[in-house]
Amino acid sequence: MYRGCGRSSVRHSHALHKSGPLAQIAEAQHVLTPSLVAYRQLEMQRIGVNLASTFPGFCQKHEQLFAEFETTGHISSHRHFALQAFRTVCGEIARKRHAIEGLESYLEAYRRARFGYFAAAVQTVRSTSRIKSLSIKGDKLESNVSSKIKKAKASLRELEGELYDELFAYIDGQRCEPCLDVFLLPYEVPVSLSGLGSLQYEYAGKKHLALCPLGILPQPGSTVAFIGAAWRHAVLVEHYQARMRVSFGALNAMEAWLLHGSDHWFIRPSTWEALPGPRQLRILRTVMSVKQNIASFPRVSVLDAVRRQLIACVLDHLPEAGNNRDFILKCIREESAKLTAPG
Numbered sequence: 001m002y003r004g005c006g007r008s009s010v011r012h013s014h015a016l017h018k019s020g021p022l023a024q025i026a027e028a029q030h031v032l033t034p035s036l037v038a039y040r041q042l043e044m045q046r047i048g049v050n051l052a053s054t055f056p057g058f059c060q061k062h063e064q065l066f067a068e069f070e071t072t073g074h075i076s077s078h079r080h081f082a083l084q085a086f087r088t089v090c091g092e093i094a095r096k097r098h099a100i101e102g103l104e105s106y107l108e109a110y111r112r113a114r115f116g117y118f119a120a121a122v123q124t125v126r127s128t129s130r131i132k133s134l135s136i137k138g139d140k141l142e143s144n145v146s147s148k149i150k151k152a153k154a155s156l157r158e159l160e161g162e163l164y165d166e167l168f169a170y171i172d173g174q175r176c177e178p179c180l181d182v183f184l185l186p187y188e189v190p191v192s193l194s195g196l197g198s199l200q201y202e203y204a205g206k207k208h209l210a211l212c213p214l215g216i217l218p219q220p221g222s223t224v225a226f227i228g229a230a231w232r233h234a235v236l237v238e239h240y241q242a243r244m245r246v247s248f249g250a251l252n253a254m255e256a257w258l259l260h261g262s263d264h265w266f267i268r269p270s271t272w273e274a275l276p277g278p279r280q281l282r283i284l285r286t287v288m289s290v291k292q293n294i295a296s297f298p299r300v301s302v303l304d305a306v307r308r309q310l311i312a313c314v315l316d317h318l319p320e321a322g323n324n325r326d327f328i329l330k331c332i333r334e335e336s337a338k339l340t341a342p343g
């Protein structure tokens with residue numbers, strides 16, 4: 001994954017460091033992660049921190065790049081953030097390549113089986129006939145999978161192209177900083193995420209789609225959250241981070257990343273188990289759906305304890321609110337409603 005390096009990778013590179021953000025939320029060395037168990041059926045699965053979030057990534061030498069902040073357990077400098085975002089992008093490239101390979105071999109097997117089916121059907125009618133080739137129009141499954149492959153390839157091009165290039169230029173050569181917004185939040189969240197979200201937007205009369213590397217990295221007493229994009233989408237990242245800075249924006253954005261962004265996240269088992277069953281189902285349904293992107297903030301709570309803690313803190317400071325009192329009370333009502341949102 002490191003450009004120009006020909007050495008083979010260690011077996012398990014971690015997109016999220018196991019002794020850092022994963023250990024922080026693990027219970028008995030395990031975390032939960034959304035995982036596809038059958039067609040369109042998502043469940044939370046238990047996974048050990050040694051195997052969570054791994055991909056065939058870097059060689060022994062380049063693994064050391066991340067040792068800088070892994071050994072201290074604190075991500076604190078611009079370089080650390082860029083390294084973590086780089087690792088996220090590399091992990092996503094590996095996942096995307098793997099997904100494309102899987103889809104392509106699925107499609108090939110399907111076409112072979114379909115050919116066999118028609119060949120056999122023709123033979124039962126006229127045993128002397130042979131089919132040389134077959135052309136089928138309007139096969140929904142085929143067009144569905146083909147369009148998935150096309151989309152995945154387009155994302156892969158963007159990942160391997162400008163997103164990788166801009167992060168690599170900074171990490172390898174200390175050139176131009178990447179387009180990355182980082183938040184240091186004064187509370188710990190019980191989730192870790194390393195993945196991609198997307199944002200669609202209009203700017204200067206044109207439609208754009210930005211792929212955004214995302215990270216949620218809890219550490220003792222605080223959480224680092226970041227969102228990036230290729231530089232040509234900088235105006236969008238700026239707008240998004242402004243939304244994150246007001247009211248419950250950061251919490252809302254992180255929950256949007258979990259529900260409408262990446263499915264590559266991990267949660268502390270007892271946090272998930274404490275959520276009411278109907279809400280768990282609603283969360284999993286939303287994770288499955290591709291209708292929304294990270295611009296829409298969910299109306300349902302995932303991080304209940306953090307939300308309660310923030311609401312209590314805001315209420316404590318209400319006497320200082322002055323003219324903002326009504327606005328703040330409205331936010332509190334909205335945030336409280338998410339704790340009891342129906343399934």
Ligand SMILES: [Zn+2]
Nearest residue numbers: 002005059062
């Ligand atoms: Zn290497």
